[in-house]
Amino acid sequence: MLKEIGGGITAPKGxxxxxxxxxxKKSGKEDIALIYSKTPASAAALFTTNAMAAAPVIVSRQAVKHGTARAIVINSGCANACTGPQGLADARTMAELTATVLGVAPHEVLVASTGIIGVHLPMDKIAAGIKQAAAELSETGQEKALQAIMTTDTFPKSCAYEFMLSGVPVRIGGMAKGAGMIHPNMATMLAFVTTDAAVAAPVLQKALIEAVNLSFNMISVDGDTSTNDMVGVLANGQAGAPVIDNADSEEYRIFAAxxxxxxxxxxxxxxxDGEGATKFLEITVTGAETFSQAKQAAMAVAKSPLVKTAFFGEDPNWGRILCAVGYSGVPVQSEKTALAIGGIPIVRSGMATSFDEQALRKVMSARDIAITIDLGLGPAAATVWTCDFSYEYVKINGEYHT
Amino acid sequence: MLKEIGGGITAPKGxxxxxxxxxxKKSGKEDIALIYSKTPASAAALFTTNAMAAAPVIVSRQAVKHGTARAIVINSGCANACTGPQGLADARTMAELTATVLGVAPHEVLVASTGIIGVHLPMDKIAAGIKQAAAELSETGQEKALQAIMTTDTFPKSCAYEFMLSGVPVRIGGMAKGAGMIHPNMATMLAFVTTDAAVAAPVLQKALIEAVNLSFNMISVDGDTSTNDMVGVLANGQAGAPVIDNADSEEYRIFAAxxxxxxxxxxxxxxxDGEGATKFLEITVTGAETFSQAKQAAMAVAKSPLVKTAFFGEDPNWGRILCAVGYSGVPVQSEKTALAIGGIPIVRSGMATSFDEQALRKVMSARDIAITIDLGLGPAAATVWTCDFSYEYVKINGEYHT
Known part of the structure; x- marks a missing residue:
């Protein structure tokens, strides 16, 4: 059983x-965050699949291969992307500066950046900031760390849970920043998770892949994938529970959950917190032959600008939803397809039902809306989350001038 | 040499x-169009790949297999999509009614529909409209036919050319409607081409596939593919030029061009005429290993909401363009990538150049903007066309209430 607790990334011991x-940052707000484990931690991470991967992604991808880490240093305000050999050197220097001040090895430091692209990091400011951050490290430092990774985010994002593992209370916490594409250039989705569970690195990586496939890979704000996306997890074992080194164990199952x-x-x-979002949409596709087909159909709906603008307008435009399912590439059959919005059946056997229009209007006016599409073809299901497409989105992304 | 002429689909003889x-249509405007060839014509057509294909698509797909046709009947105001067995019967009846009044076989009539989905065709109105259209057929009827296929289109779309084939003047004309997704449910991209060239049906189909792959398949307004999309061509041979029945001939090459x-x-x-469009963007990717990779990279840029909102805001946000190329799935290499906007080099070797900002601002303020991305990997190129993403797009697609 998971119990939600406070404290985010500093909730776990150590x-x-x-x-x-x-x-x-031009705004003068927090822009360097540092996460530190008092003892060596197993490390796992996943990175953007964008072929234009930023320098910090390249550096962290190499570092995490060692399987252990002590710290993660993150800056906002500059993505250090499309910055060539100089950018790569700067990202390495960021890791080295952090390693020196913390007294650890450079490969024990993961590096992440978010912000403007095509601009070099101001290394003097980075160096001074890293020193200051190391001096200010504390068990209550997560609030300021959260501020430091935000860009166009309108609220900080963190959570933490406590659960029992082999009879020992164990904690896991995380923080993340935005996925709406970021002023001025691109989104970066960053997420960092800490836990005082003891998990062998290869098993941690496996659990992370499974978790990301059902979470960060199931959301879409505008379909763009950033050059800087990264999800990292550190497990330092300070809770005292036995090491999880077998992915077939009950302990693994509990930790992975x-x-x-x-x-x-x-x-x-x-x-x-999607840019300009006024609606939170949960799109579930059931009755698919495979999970991947269910996800493919759900993602086509989640990414459709037509569906997203319709929900912004609170219009239960089921034709656009079916249309998106139809072009998703999944071999659906119109006559087997059903659709419900907010639990109200709208389409059965590919045709409109005579639904209660007033009840549906009420559903559409809510902030959170659940859309369920049954393909009627098999046993698999998938759920994705997205937001609507508003004037505000166009404003945020169209009115900025570089 | 192609000479542009007037007359659209009625420019060719016969x-x-x-x-x-x-x-x-609720507006009371023209909503049934009829195209008629006085003599049997070779027919070819391509249809939507959407798995929720509308009833008229299913009927026309069967009809065109015969290889000859005499007429195309199109209605707007109702898409006859997601309408089940009744919808299929209605589409067949539309073809039969047209065949009867024109004295041809039902399989010689192609049927197309566009408009609201999930609603049955008003068959009494369709029947009366088809009779009236047949009675009003004329060599100058294309203006009204153009009106009758429009939905949210803000202007009618047609063109015609004359060219020499085996020493004989030959004509080809076409008309099309919208691709911005359509009030209230979805886009339909419809296009119909007539020619008085004589072309054997299999060769005509081949030429159509080639032409569509470099035209309608290279545009993106919002990435959604409709249930009703259709492109049809009739070739009646009335110009008197020899039949083209060999796709390796010089005559084929001229006709296909x-x-x-x-x-x-x-x-x-x-x-x-994309919904809410304020910019016309021509995106060319060069230096790709294959045409399909060039197209894939160009389409990723064309479909990116971030790129489209940036151009709406007249912001030369090259980071978003490179980012889209990066996630396109094409194995690009940042350090080999170059970008020019309106002929001004912005990025070389994956990094920003020191470009003339004032010159670039002027380019960005124009209605038509050319974007060229050189991947530096091979000899292949592709050009796609798209528009920007404006407040008006959100308004058109979000404010309509079904």
């Missing part, structure tokens, strides 16, 4: 955090 | 058209 104002809960919690917060 | 007000010109002309008109 983790400290800090967030400082290094002067990278907790990690999944953290990731889903954070992923939903990201969608709720 | 074709007549009509458009009548049958009362299907003319058909491609008609399709590209119409496709560009559709993009210009």
């Amino acid at each position: 983790f400290m955090a800090a967030g400082v104002k290094a002067g990278i 907790a990690l999944k809960a953290v990731c889903i919690n954070l992923a939903k917060q990201i969608v709720r | 074709f007549m058209a009509a458009g009548v007000k049958a009362g299907i 003319a058909l491609k010109a008609v399709c590209i002309n119409l496709a560009k008109q559709i993009v210009r």
